[in-house]
Amino acid sequence: MVTKEENPLKKVCIICAKGSIEDVYATLVMANGAVMEGIEAKVFFTFFGLDAITKKQMKKLKTATVGNPAMRMPGGLPFPTLLGVIPGVEAGVSWMMKKGMDKLDIPPVGEFLEMITAGGGEIFACKMAAEMFKLKKEDLWDEVIDIITVGDFYAMCGGENTQIIFT
């Protein structure tokens, strides 16, 4: 596909407020995709999204097997919600998601974040959510730049051709 944009996007500010595998990856793919194209990227993790940049949780993200109408069995049959409550099912489904992503060369969360920062992307944590979950800077992934307020984040989202994306 040919893309010719006369007034190209310069900066994306991405907000990640949810902590399931697919929500976090939506953020990471969008942020990494931006830096790959030479677009500045700033990412703000808040509420359960903080799991993605919390040392203890970032390797253990899960996909919801309950309350997820898009869930299907391998092969495409509907996935009964009641199955999702059986112990181990959520872990199994999450494992399959991660395996599927690995096949597509999509890295684990930590490595993905490193790819984004290697390209100049910046990662921030939400102050209010960090206080709510009692998280300090040292609990967070080492390259998180800072814990900041919503106002601080918006202050970085100015400028021409900037978009705010909420995943």
Place this chain on the structure above:
Amino acid sequence: MEEKSIAGVNITLNEEGYLTDPEQWNEDVAKEIALEEEIELSDKHFEVLNYLREQFLAGESLSIRKVGNAGIVNIKELYQLFPGGPLKKSSRIAGIPKPASCV
């Protein structure tokens, strides 16, 4: 499509400036395309370009992660070598199609 003489070679480029035939490529062509991107090619650049060509000609799909794991440069260095779009720019300079990769 555009016909152009680059470094004395007749080259066919697509609408986005990528070579349509990787066989028309040589190192001098690479150097000239790189200058259009304001990059002066070093040996390290060529190591990356040769790797990309090898992978492409072997039918492999390319991603930044794969290049970063190839043992030539890490991802940060890749961004430094080809600022503002490492995979796109390096592919264009390597004379291979624009990579259709989201990662």
